[in-house]
Amino acid sequence: MAQDFKIMAEAILQAIGGAENVENLTHCMxxxxxxxxxxxxxxxxxxxxxxxVMGLVKQGGQYQIIxxxxxxxxxxxxxxxxxxxxxxxxxxxxxxxxxxxxKIGTNILDAIIGTMSPLIPAIIGGSMxxxxxxxxxxxxxLSIEGSTYNILNTIGDASFFFLPLLVAVSASKKFGxxxxxxxxxxxxxxxPVFMEWMAKAAEGATVTxxxxxxxxxxxxxxIIPAIVMTWLLKYIENYVDKxxxxxxxxxxxPMLILLVAxxxxxxxxxxxxxxxxxxxxxxxxxxxxxLGWLAVxxxxxxxxxxxxxxxxxxxxxxxxxxxxxxxxxxxxxxxxIGANLSLGGVSLAVAFKTKNRxxxxxxxxxxxxxxxAGITEPALYGVTVRLKRPMIASVxxxxxxxxVAGMAGLASHSMAAPxxxxxVQFIDRDNPMTIAWVxxxxxxxxxxSFVLTLVIGFEDLPVEEENLEEIPRNQVAQTVxxxxxxxxxxxxxxxxxxxxxxxxxxxxxFAVVPNDGKIVSPITGTVTAVFPTKHAIGITSEKGLxxxxxxxxxxxxxxxxxxxxxxxxxxxxxxxxPMVEADLALIEAAGLATDTIVVVTNxxxxxxxxxxxxxxxxxxxxILDVEK
Numbered sequence: 001m002a003q004d005f006k007i008m009a010e011a012i013l014q015a016i017g018g019a020e021n022v023e024n025l026t027h028c029m030x031x032x033x034x035x036x037x038x039x040x041x042x043x044x045x046x047x048x049x050x051x052x053v054m055g056l057v058k059q060g061g062q063y064q065i066i067x068x069x070x071x072x073x074x075x076x077x078x079x080x081x082x083x084x085x086x087x088x089x090x091x092x093x094x095x096x097x098x099x100x101x102x103k104i105g106t107n108i109l110d111a112i113i114g115t116m117s118p119l120i121p122a123i124i125g126g127s128m129x130x131x132x133x134x135x136x137x138x139x140x141x142l143s144i145e146g147s148t149y150n151i152l153n154t155i156g157d158a159s160f161f162f163l164p165l166l167v168a169v170s171a172s173k174k175f176g177x178x179x180x181x182x183x184x185x186x187x188x189x190x191x192p193v194f195m196e197w198m199a200k201a202a203e204g205a206t207v208t209x210x211x212x213x214x215x216x217x218x219x220x221x222x223i224i225p226a227i228v229m230t231w232l233l234k235y236i237e238n239y240v241d242k243x244x245x246x247x248x249x250x251x252x253x254p255m256l257i258l259l260v261a262x263x264x265x266x267x268x269x270x271x272x273x274x275x276x277x278x279x280x281x282x283x284x285x286x287x288x289x290x291l292g293w294l295a296v297x298x299x300x301x302x303x304x305x306x307x308x309x310x311x312x313x314x315x316x317x318x319x320x321x322x323x324x325x326x327x328x329x330x331x332x333x334x335x336x337i338g339a340n341l342s343l344g345g346v347s348l349a350v351a352f353k354t355k356n357r358x359x360x361x362x363x364x365x366x367x368x369x370x371x372x373a374g375i376t377e378p379a380l381y382g383v384t385v386r387l388k389r390p391m392i393a394s395v396x397x398x399x400x401x402x403x404v405a406g407m408a409g410l411a412s413h414s415m416a417a418p419x420x421x422x423x424v425q426f427i428d429r430d431n432p433m434t435i436a437w438v439x440x441x442x443x444x445x446x447x448x449s450f451v452l453t454l455v456i457g458f459e460d461l462p463v464e465e466e467n468l469e470e471i472p473r474n475q476v477a478q479t480v481x482x483x484x485x486x487x488x489x490x491x492x493x494x495x496x497x498x499x500x501x502x503x504x505x506x507x508x509x510f511a512v513v514p515n516d517g518k519i520v521s522p523i524t525g526t527v528t529a530v531f532p533t534k535h536a537i538g539i540t541s542e543k544g545l546x547x548x549x550x551x552x553x554x555x556x557x558x559x560x561x562x563x564x565x566x567x568x569x570x571x572x573x574x575x576x577x578p579m580v581e582a583d584l585a586l587i588e589a590a591g592l593a594t595d596t597i598v599v600v601t602n603x604x605x606x607x608x609x610x611x612x613x614x615x616x617x618x619x620x621x622x623i624l625d626v627e628k
Contacts, residue, residue, distance in 0.1 A: 005070070009077035011050045012065060017041030022083045027075040028531065028556035030506055030548075034063040055505040066500055068601060114591070115171045115227055116316045117497060120415070122159040122166060123320055127414035129156030131425055134413070138429045160324045164189050164219055164226040171230035174591040178237060181257055182230045185265050189219035189226070194266075209263060215271040221324035223317050225273030229265045236261050281321050288331045293406025296335045300402025301395045303339035304380055319415045333412035334426070336374075337438070338401020338445045340418050342394045343379035344370035345449030350383050350390060353454060356461040359383075371446065374419030378494070387459065393452035401445040408437035480545055482624040483575055484617040485522045486514040486596050492611065496595055498553050506548065507603035510611055510624055511595045517582035520575075520619060522598050523547055527571040531556075534563035537579055538601070545626065546602040551582050553593040562586035576620050600626060 013019050016036060024035045036042060039058070047065060048056055052074070055066040067074050133152040136142040142149040159166060168186035172179040188194055201207040201216035208214060219225060236257055244253045288295050306312040315332045322329045347367035351360045366379035384391040412418075414425040423442060428434040484490075491511040496502045501511070521539060528546070529538030535555040539547045551563070562583035567573060584594050600606065608627040617623050 005052075005073045005077035006080075008050060008052045008067075008074055009081060012047065012053070012074075013078065013081060013083070015043050015046040015050065016063065019081055019083050025075070025078060025083050026556075027071050028533075028536070030066055030068050030071055030500060030536075030550075031057070032065040032067060032071060032075060032078070033556075034065065035061065036063050039063060055500060055503070057499055066505055068506055111171075111174060111227065111231065112314070112317055114174045115167060116223070116320070118170045118173075119159075119163075119166050120316065124414055124416045126156045126159035127323060128416060128422075128425070129153075131413045131427075132156075134429055135424065135427070138427075160320075161220045162190060163221055163223060163320070163324065167223055167226035168230050171227050172233075173588050175231050175234050176589050176591050177230050177233040178257075181237070181254065181261070182226075182233055184258060185229055185233065185261050186226045188262055189222075189265065189270060195220075209267060212267055214267065217271050217274050219270060219274070221321070222274055222277055223321060224277040225265070225270045228273050229261070229269045232264065232269065233257070233261055236264075277317075277321055280318060281325060284318050284322065284331060293403050295331050296406030297399045297403035298335075299332055300335035300338045300398035300405070303335060303398055304343065304376070304384065304391065304394050307376065307380060316415070323413070323415065328411035328413055328428075329415070330409070330411035331406075333415060333418065334405035334410040334441075335398070335402040337405055337410070337418045337423075337426070337441050339394070339398040340370055340374045340376050341442055341445035342397035342401065342449035343376045343384060344368075345397065345446040346390045346394050346453045347379045347383045348446070349393075349450045349453035350387065350458065352450075353458075354460050359461050370419070372420045374417030374422055375494070376417070387461075389456050389458045390453050393449050393456055396452055397445055397449040400448060401441050404444060405437070405441045408434070408441070410434060410437055410441070479625055479627045480523075480541070480543070481622045482509075482522050482547065482598060482600075482626060483620050484512055484623045485519050485549055485579070485598060485619070486512050487516065487617065487619045488512040488514040488596075490614050490617050490623065491595060493597070493599075496553070496597060497593060501550075501597050501599065504603070507599045507601045508609045509547075509597065509599035509603075511597045512617060512623075514582075514584060514594055514596050517580075517584045518578060518619070519549065519551060519580040519582060519596060521573045521577045521579055522549065522575065524574045525572075527567050527569055527573060530565060530567060530569055533558065533560040534565040534580055535560075535582075537567070539573070544602070544605070545600065548597075548599045548601050549579070550597040550599070551580060551594075552587050553595055555587060555592055558587070558590060558592070598624070 012032070013022075016022070016034065017038065021037050021041050022034055023037050026033045042063060044056055047053060052067055052070065053065055054068050057064040057066065130153055133142065133149055133156060136152075137144050137149055142152075164186040165183055168182040169179055171177070172182040195218070197207050197214075198216050198218060201214060206213065207216075240253055240256045240260065241249070244256065291298075303312065319329050319332055344367045347363040347370065351363035351367065354360050354363065362378070362382045366382050369375045370379045384394055409431075410426045411428070412425045414422070416422040416425055418425070420442070423438050426434055426438045489512065491513060493504055493509055493511060494502050496511050500506060501509075523539055523541050523545065525539045525541035525545070525547075527537060528540045529536070531537070533556050535552060535558070536548065536550045539549070541547075564581040566578050566580065573579070582594070587594050600609070603609070606626050606628055610625040610627070612623055612625070614623065
């Protein structure tokens, strides 16, 4: 039955508090983006249950309702009901927002999370190498006095020691500041000569800059000073750009920016940022000291819920800072052992009990991912959220396992997601019993969550009967190969920093971090959708495969800047036909990710999706096989 968009529009408006509660409405390729006058009037659950609504995301002051390919029709239907449409923008081209304490807090968290998330691989890699050096020393293979041990330890420590530089690079992309000027200022903070003067100040010597006394601060291993300074740098750049004559911009502008920014960094922002970072870490230590094992248990119980809302990323700076300061983190990371493995145990129980073949396959894959690698999103979204009641088993297990981990005093040397392969991060060289305690917590998490899931039970998904006799033999197994639209680094959808794609709301697929901005068609077919901002294209093959190519994350906010389209609606195109030229530098300068995502929007019509095991892919190379 065809979707009645008038009924859908009426239901959406009723669920969000009526047309009078809408300040503005825009849309992208898949989402209706509302700015609501009072978000508390919106009934989230009612919105999610509307026929045609695929999901809901609240982000950046926008109430985003996901409706997929029908977004334009839904948007038009809502406009007919008197809602104000079109972009209400400020100078940056992004929607205006009233400045409230809630929005300030949201923006601060978004800045910290957006800056730290890209750094996690370097931080995990470094901490695991330091852990490897420790394990080799514990087994007697390396001497703590030897050069190999010390060089290996230094390799692992480099990402922490030069953390301000890594933060400056990531934050410059987030805020749109000049990356190299941001690095220059962060580099000053860890320059050997500057650090030498800071050491003298710590010993009581008077150190001044332009006759202003300086506070002794150690910036290595710190996060907040570089984030704040890189954010301020954008405003300093804009101000200096306005006051410098055109003929002098090449040399005078960067000089003035550094002369203004560097003193602010070392006299004001740096000391304040270190103080704030220390206060946050001390706050975590205080909670842990006062509550002890109970703090670990509480975080363990709440962890799956935090992951669902994305709030778990808030802990990243604290974990990094704590490991940098003390070498270990003993509250958040130990709580994750029970939380992660409980989702694996829950999934195993579901696979054991369900009669639904598709759910059993999903649950087994999710269990393997959670238990072996500590990757819990497949179990969380594919099993517990889907079935609801198993979430209770996970929460209870997370509390119990967290309590045991807290009582055992487990602490992590890394921030790798706890799982079977990464459990070595909890081994303490001075306490060999930690090996036994880690094993106990892991086994307890799996067994308890498994049993609780069977006891609590769940409403099984109905088994759909298949009448294979009615299916023509030549259609039983029909494979279509989708090729990469661009050369670059391959990502699984679960790794994409946008819940609509990472949770496969729109369908299954893959992403590529592009090496260049030339985007070609991944399949042969007809162009069925070209979004006005040119960042997203829909293509349908002759056999009905519907593919969405989405260039960048949240690039709709650029309003078409940086995109040149070579196609239009109705065009017949072949695989490899150039579709869009994207200015990747401009996208990154706006603080946006360039991930190019390919999604099969009618995934429900296909039985199997095989993403080929490749880290890098070339344009036109087969990357995904889809089977009927």
